[in-house]
Amino acid sequence: MKKIHASGYYHRMAASFADCGLAAKNGGDAGRAITMYEHALNFELDALNTFPDETPPEQTLEFYRNAISYAIECGRTRKAKHLIGTALSCHPSPEVIVILESLLTTL
Numbered sequence: 001m002k003k004i005h006a007s008g009y010y011h012r013m014a015a016s017f018a019d020c021g022l023a024a025k026n027g028g029d030a031g032r033a034i035t036m037y038e039h040a041l042n043f044e045l046d047a048l049n050t051f052p053d054e055t056p057p058e059q060t061l062e063f064y065r066n067a068i069s070y071a072i073e074c075g076r077t078r079k080a081k082h083l084i085g086t087a088l089s090c091h092p093s094p095e096v097i098v099i100l101e102s103l104l105t106t107l
Contacts, residue, residue, distance in 0.1 A: 005050070006046075006047075006050045007047040007048075007050040007051060007063070008047075009047075010043045010044065010046040010047035010050065011043070011044065011047045011063060011066075013043040014039075014040045014041070014042075014043035014044040014047065014066060014067075014070070015040070015066075016040075017036050017037070017039040017040035017043060018036070018037065018040040018066070018070060018073075020032075020036040021033045021034075021035075021036030021037040021040060021070075021073060021074075024036055025073075033073070034073075034074045034075065035074075037070045037073040037074035038070075038074045038076075040066075040070040040073075041067055041070035041071050041074060041076070041079070044063055044066045044067040044070055045067055047063050048060060048063050048064065048067060051063075057087065057090040057091065057092035057093070057096060058092065058093060058096065060087075060090075061087070061092070061096055061099070064083055064084075064086075064087040064100075065099065065103070067083050068080045068083045068084060068087075068100075068103050069103075071083060072103075072106070072107070077107050080103070080107060081104065081107060084100050084101075084103055084104050087100050088100055088101075
């Protein structure tokens with residue numbers, strides 16, 4: 001049996017909850033949407049926590065971007081700013097810096 005890395009599992013779970021959050025948001029159920037995005041955020045944070053500290057930022061960028069987006073969707077702007085700061089402190093490439101700084105300006 002093939003071993004699945006924990007980050008992939010958590011990442012897929014986060015995406016599933018985010019899909020439910022989007023459906024709830026589009027259906028006008030803001031409360032349910034926030035709850036689903038909170039679950040998505042928690043799973044994406046769990047995924048990020050599975051990576052060793054020395055992991056290159058480019059390998060975790062998608063996880064950070066998702067976590068930041070989920071934090072914004074559930075109204076946790078302070079958490080989103082913290083995640084952006086953490087990602088920037090990893091000395092990402094100039095392209096990644098532009099992406100993260102553009103997310104920061106949306107807050």
